[in-house]
Amino acid sequence: MKNYSFKMNRINQKLQEDKKLLSIYFTAGYPNIDDTVSIIQDLEKNGVDMIEIGLPFSDPLADGPTIQDSSTAALKNGMTSEVLFKQLKDVRKTVNIPLIIMGYFNPMFQYGVEAFCEKCQELGIDGLIIPDLPVDVYHEHYQDIFEKYGLINVFLITPQTSDERIRYIDSISNGFIYMVSSASTTGAQSGFGNVQTDYFERIAQMDLKNPQVIGFGISNNETFTQATQYAKGAIIGSAFVKHVTKYGANSVDAFVNKVLNG
Amino acid sequence: MKLKVCGMKYQDNIEQVASLQPDYLGFIFYEKTPRHFDTKIPEISEDIKKVGVFVNEEASTIIEKVNEFELDAIQLHGEEAPFYCSILKTTKLFNKPVEIIKVFSIKDEFNFDVLEQYEAVCDYFLFDTKGKLPGGNGYIFDWSVLNDYPSTKPFFLSGGIGIDQIEDIKKFKKSEASKYCYAIDVNSKFETEPGLKNSSILREFINKLHNRKTMNYNVDEKGYYGEFGGAFIPEMLYPNVEELRQNYLKVMAEPNFQKEFDQLLKDYVGRPSPLYFAKRLSEKYNTKIYLKREDLNHTGAHKINNTIGQILMAKRLGKTRIIAETGAGQHGVATATVCALMGLECIVYMGEIDIARQAPNVARMKMLGATVVPALSGSRTLKDATNEAIRDWINNPVDTHYIIGSAIGPHPYPDMVTRFQAVISEEIKWQLREQEGRENPDYVVACIGGGSNAAGTYYHYLHEPDVGIIAVEAAGLGVDSGESAATSVLGNEGIIHGCKTLLMQTKDGQITEPYSISAGLDYPGVGPMHAHLSKTGRAEFMSITDSDAMEAGLELSKLEGIIPAIETSHALAIFGKKQFKPDDVVVVSLSGRGDKDLENYIDYFKI
Ligand SMILES: Cc1ncc(COP(=O)(O)O)c(C=O)c1O
Numbered sequence: 001m002k003n004y005s006f007k008m009n010r011i012n013q014k015l016q017e018d019k020k021l022l023s024i025y026f027t028a029g030y031p032n033i034d035d036t037v038s039i040i041q042d043l044e045k046n047g048v049d050m051i052e053i054g055l056p057f058s059d060p061l062a063d064g065p066t067i068q069d070s071s072t073a074a075l076k077n078g079m080t081s082e083v084l085f086k087q088l089k090d091v092r093k094t095v096n097i098p099l100i101i102m103g104y105f106n107p108m109f110q111y112g113v114e115a116f117c118e119k120c121q122e123l124g125i126d127g128l129i130i131p132d133l134p135v136d137v138y139h140e141h142y143q144d145i146f147e148k149y150g151l152i153n154v155f156l157i158t159p160q161t162s163d164e165r166i167r168y169i170d171s172i173s174n175g176f177i178y179m180v181s182s183a184s185t186t187g188a189q190s191g192f193g194n195v196q197t198d199y200f201e202r203i204a205q206m207d208l209k210n211p212q213v214i215g216f217g218i219s220n221n222e223t224f225t226q227a228t229q230y231a232k233g234a235i236i237g238s239a240f241v242k243h244v245t246k247y248g249a250n251s252v253d254a255f256v257n258k259v260l261n262g
Numbered sequence: 263m264k265l266k267v268c269g270m271k272y273q274d275n276i277e278q279v280a281s282l283q284p285d286y287l288g289f290i291f292y293e294k295t296p297r298h299f300d301t302k303i304p305e306i307s308e309d310i311k312k313v314g315v316f317v318n319e320e321a322s323t324i325i326e327k328v329n330e331f332e333l334d335a336i337q338l339h340g341e342e343a344p345f346y347c348s349i350l351k352t353t354k355l356f357n358k359p360v361e362i363i364k365v366f367s368i369k370d371e372f373n374f375d376v377l378e379q380y381e382a383v384c385d386y387f388l389f390d391t392k393g394k395l396p397g398g399n400g401y402i403f404d405w406s407v408l409n410d411y412p413s414t415k416p417f418f419l420s421g422g423i424g425i426d427q428i429e430d431i432k433k434f435k436k437s438e439a440s441k442y443c444y445a446i447d448v449n450s451k452f453e454t455e456p457g458l459k460n461s462s463i464l465r466e467f468i469n470k471l472h473n474r475k476t477m478n479y480n481v482d483e484k485g486y487y488g489e490f491g492g493a494f495i496p497e498m499l500y501p502n503v504e505e506l507r508q509n510y511l512k513v514m515a516e517p518n519f520q521k522e523f524d525q526l527l528k529d530y531v532g533r534p535s536p537l538y539f540a541k542r543l544s545e546k547y548n549t550k551i552y553l554k555r556e557d558l559n560h561t562g563a564h565k566i567n568n569t570i571g572q573i574l575m576a577k578r579l580g581k582t583r584i585i586a587e588t589g590a591g592q593h594g595v596a597t598a599t600v601c602a603l604m605g606l607e608c609i610v611y612m613g614e615i616d617i618a619r620q621a622p623n624v625a626r627m628k629m630l631g632a633t634v635v636p637a638l639s640g641s642r643t644l645k646d647a648t649n650e651a652i653r654d655w656i657n658n659p660v661d662t663h664y665i666i667g668s669a670i671g672p673h674p675y676p677d678m679v680t681r682f683q684a685v686i687s688e689e690i691k692w693q694l695r696e697q698e699g700r701e702n703p704d705y706v707v708a709c710i711g712g713g714s715n716a717a718g719t720y721y722h723y724l725h726e727p728d729v730g731i732i733a734v735e736a737a738g739l740g741v742d743s744g745e746s747a748a749t750s751v752l753g754n755e756g757i758i759h760g761c762k763t764l765l766m767q768t769k770d771g772q773i774t775e776p777y778s779i780s781a782g783l784d785y786p787g788v789g790p791m792h793a794h795l796s797k798t799g800r801a802e803f804m805s806i807t808d809s810d811a812m813e814a815g816l817e818l819s820k821l822e823g824i825i826p827a828i829e830t831s832h833a834l835a836i837f838g839k840k841q842f843k844p845d846d847v848v849v850v851s852l853s854g855r856g857d858k859d860l861e862n863y864i865d866y867f868k869i
Contacts, residue, residue: 058640058772059758061652062496068639080770105494106757110771131496132757156497160659165500183498183659 010098011126011152011175014049015211021233022224022259023050023213024240025102027070028087029079030056035249036087042252044097047260052129052235055084055103062131064187066238070245081111085119092124100154102129113142117149127152127175139172154178159199163206170208177210179203179231181217187238189217192226200230221262263435264445265468266418268315269297271457273304278461280306281511282468285445288337291327292317295395296456297449303331307515313337313363317396321346325355335361337388339396347383361385363418367392368403374412381415386444391421400450402427408439416444424451425463428470446471472725477798479724479791485673488797490764490790493672494757498656502664503760505579507674513578514571514681526570527685530603531560533567535686537693537849542821549842552703553824553852554690556715563827563854564683564715565596569665571682573600576663583607583662587651589616589644589711590781590829591623592854593667598632608632611650613643616781623858641775644785648759668712669789672760676717676789683718690849691722698847705730705842708851709833711782713789715853720801730802732840733792734833736778737805747776748805749788750796758786764793779808779862780828782854806835812866814838815856827854828862 014021024043028036036053043051056071056079063071084101091099101120108116108130120128128151133142135155146153152175157166160183169177181196182189192200196217203212214227215235227234236259243255268288270276280287287306289299291314303312311334314327318340328336338347342364351362362384366376369392377387389408393399402422411417423431423446434440452459452467462483469478485491485507493503513519527533535555544551556564569586576584584606588594594610601608610627614636617624627634640646655664669676669683691701706723708716710733723729738746746752753764758773765787766774778784788796795801806814815831818824826834830853842848856863863869 059645059649061649061759062498062656064653065639072640075772082770104757106767106773107771109756110767110769132494132760134494134497134500137492137494158498158659160501161497162501180498184657185498185653 009126009150009152009175010096011050011100014098015176015232019049020228021049021213022047022256023052023233023235024048024256025052025054025235025237026240026244027054027056027067027074028084029074029077030070030241031073031244031249033074033077033079033083034087036084037091039244039249039252040091040095040099042250043256044095046253046256048097048256049233050098050100052100052102052237053084055081055101055107057104057107060104062185064185064238066241067186070241081107081116085123088123088125098126099124100127100129101125105130105133114145117145117151120151121149125151127154129154129178131156135169135172143172156180157203159183159195166203166206166208170210173210175210176232177208177212178235179212179214181214181227184216186216189219191223192217197226197230200227204230221259224259263443263471265471266313266445266447267452267459267464268313268447268449269453269457270459271297271299271301273301275458275461276306277304277512279459279464280310280515282461282465283307284310284468286311286313286335288313288315288447288449289331289333290315291319292339292396305512305516308517308520311335311361315339318342321349321353324350325353328360329357332357333360334358335363337363337365339365344379344383347380351383363388365390368407370404370407372407374410377413377415381413386416386418387413388418388420388447405430405434405439408443409437411439411442414442416442418445418447419443420447422451423448425467425470428467431471469725477800479795479798479800481673481677481791485677487676487790487794489755490762490793490797491673491676492762493760494762495672495760496656498659499652499672499760502655502659503672506678509579510575510674510678513575519574519578522574523571527567531566531570532558533685534689534693535559537690537697539697540822543818543837546821547837547842548844550845550847551837552694552697552847552849553822554686554719554849555852556686557824557826557830557852557855561592561596561599562857563592563596564686564718564851565593565667566599567685567718568667568679568682568714569593569596569600572663572665572678573604573606575678576606576665577604579663581661581663583609583658584665585609585611585651585654585662586665586667587611587644587647588667589613589647589784590858591616591620591627592782592827592858594632594634595623595626595630597665597667598627598630601632602630609654610634611637611647611654613637613641613647615642616644616647620781620858643775644781645773652759668714668785669717669791670712670759670761670763670787676761676791679714680717680721680791683714684721686715686718686851687720687722690719694847694849702726702729703847703849704728705732705846705848706851707732707734707833707836707848709734709736709783709829709853710788710792711785711829712787713792715851717789717791719849719851720795724800731795731800732836733795733801733803734836735788735803735805736780736783736811736832737807738777738779740807741805745777746805747778747783747785749776749786750792750803751805753787761790763787763790764796779811780832782827782829783832804836804839806832806839810835810838812863815863816867819856824852825856825863826852827856828859830854
């Protein structure tokens with residue numbers, strides 16, 4: 001059963017495609033509460049390969065000001081786990097690319113981890129990214145539940161992560177590894193220096209079982225191209241959130257086109 | 263009864279077992295045993311005596327080993343004659359005084375006559391089971407033999423003692439035969455292989471030996487208090503927190519560290535803080551109230567005990583930049599103070615709203631050379647300042663140490679902060695012995711924001727069942743008013759700032775805004791130790807409203823001439839709510855002085 005569900009998982013299928021992947025993060029329920037599904041649909045329509053749906057949290061420790069503010073706004077708009085699940089009820093009727101929910105652990109813990117996972121499977125969610133759920137706790141308490149519902153859990157590594165720990169994380173992962181580009185919270189920065197490219201190269205040479213996708217600090221065509229020289233794909237978050245803050249939810253096409261085509 | 267753990271061999275295991283605070287650790291310098299000790303002894307607490315075990319060894323070798331390994335005692339496990347013992351007893355070649363323990367093996371019976379010639383030449387006897395090997399045979403002898411013990415010299419009881427003997431030991435302790443039994447000696451029954459001790463079984467044994475309920479109120483090896491605690495941190499923080507976790511106990515056990523910490527607490531902070539019998543307050547409430555005067559510390563609160571400890575820790579770890587969060591500004595001031603003392607850069611995060619309402623403390627921090635950075639997100643109070651400090655740490659993973667100001671955060675913070683604050687109850691013990699002739703009060707009382715003054719006040723009493731623990735939370739405008747910080751009543755399990763604990767949150771798992779008139783109690787969670795104390799019922803939790811606290815603060819000022827911090831006033835307010843017996847001894851942690859709150863008191867009472 002374990003292998004069956006993973007074979008079917010859209011994330012694994014997508015990772016097998018012979019192309020560099022663009023993944024976009026956005027905050028659910030932002031700028032307006034009902035923008036969630038239309039943003040997902042527009043991202044797919046414009047050629048995005050994978051989507052991280054941000055479930056907002058009151059105290060997002062790993063996020064910079066852009067995503068903090070969008071989270072605060074989304075919560076004010078009334079976003080909750082319950083509301084998000086309602087919004088996503090029919091999403092698989094129109095959307096085929098992998099969908100990942102990214103959020104902090106406490107809201108999932110309150111919903112009930114198993115109930116949350118079960119709901120994700122029912123709606124066609126393929127994976128979860130939970131920055132404050134440590135690998136060991138996942139491994140000890142939750143891995144069986146995630147696997148039961150065919151969900152891929154994605155772990156982060158940073159420039160400070162030791163080789164030994166990277167190998168351990170690789171052994172527990174079954175989708176991709178989220179490579180945080182530098183020691184920082186989320187938020188766009190301009191370009192990558194030697195320190196980062198050395199790190200990208202070091203990881204690329206480790207010959208890991210799971211492909212890597214780079215995130216944090218990717219904001220445009222240049223940084224996307226640079227990052228994907230070393231990795232299977234790259235994730236844009238804050239830059240996209242900033243864009244919809246400024247131009248609204250129906251401006252997705254302009255952003256994605258610029259990233260993909262320069 | 264003291265405890266000796268013998269046959270230690272491996273460095274990591276020695277540190278692990280040392281963290282359980284046995285009274286003696288034994289190292290066997292006899293080559294024909296698999297427990298033969300042939301490495302170095304790591305730095306362990308000075309309170310633990312190191313015993314070298316020898317079998318018919320040359321006296322010169324013993325002297326050499328004692329000096330090389332800085333042993334505190336030698337245990338002679340062969341057929342050493344009284345004359346030989348007397349040489350060791352009188353030699354001047356030891357670098358420091360050494361206790362001599364002479365072993366006698368007992369089968370079914372024993373002729374106690376042999377002891378007489380050893381009386382003058384050794385400090386202790388040790389009775390072991392006679393077997394093939396000189397010790398470590400794993401069998402028990404019949405302890406009733408000791409009914410005929412003719413001496414008054416204290417002895418160690420040894421031979422095959424394991425966790426299964428707990429009941430026998432308890433029976434033995436009640437018998438006449440145990441009158442001079444000074445210590446229990448354990449070895450092979452706690453091993454997973456010769457020389458390797460299982461520390462969790464040993465911990466259980468120690469708890470049972472000391473009559474502690476099996477419940478452990480301290481942190482366990484994985485960083486949990488029962489089901490609370492742990493380290494729920496993003497991967498970006500893992501290297502920092504892991505570095506701290508691997509080093510904190512080791513560093514704290516270093517004699518140099520302890521010396522520097524104790525010295526600063528004495529000369530700079532002004533410890534010990536007095537334990538003051540509050541006569542007029544006691545008369546009013548018809549019970550015996552003692553105040554532990556943390557308000558008399560430098561900077562005016564208990565917070566500095568922790569910042570002194572952590573700044574020394576940061577220096578040992580080679581950090582050059584210090585960050586902290588603060589609510590009322592007490593912890594910020596205490597951090598800025600120790601950074602000035604050590605010449606380290608200091609950045610304090612403080613909610614924008616708190617900056618406005620705690621102007622004097624902001625000015626203090628600036629005067630001490632710290633940079634105060636406003637937290638502009640969320641509700642712009644303590645919780646958000648903590649978020650900002652954590653984000654700073656993520657962005658500066660190499661050179662920065664984060665000095666958390668309460669017994670909260672990811673493991674090892676709650677335990678580390680608790681250990682630094684534990685000096686409070688350590689002092690209460692001997693101060694109360696001086697004044698009341700007993701170490702244990704009937705109750706210890708403290709207010710709880712995150713829970714650091716409380717953790718320090720309870721620490722040495724957690725496993726003393728005759729000491730009642732009272733934890734006082736801020737009820738704000740009332741527990742049911744929607745404006746409260748009474749986490750134990752209003753909260754449930756969740757994750758905040760890196761640990762699993764009780765916190766106030768919505769059904770959807772969003773952390774809610776607490777309210778209290780006291781900025782230091784205005785936090786939506788409690789430390790994981792307190793969550794465990796609440797859940798297990800070990801502590802009684804009480805909630806005190808703004809107005810009851812303010813009245814109690816005014817009352818202490820008028821009755822005793824002490825103006826307390828508003829946080830502390832919450833702890834004092836319980837006397838109006840709970841009736842104590844006239845001869846109850848109740849120790850209250852007077853966590854801070856009221857200078858910072860004058861404005862509030864003035865406004866409130868229209869003074
Ligand atoms: C005087 C005083 N008491 C108590 C507290 C509450 O903190 P904790 O629960 O960590 O002791 C504070 C915090 O600012 C304080 O300043």
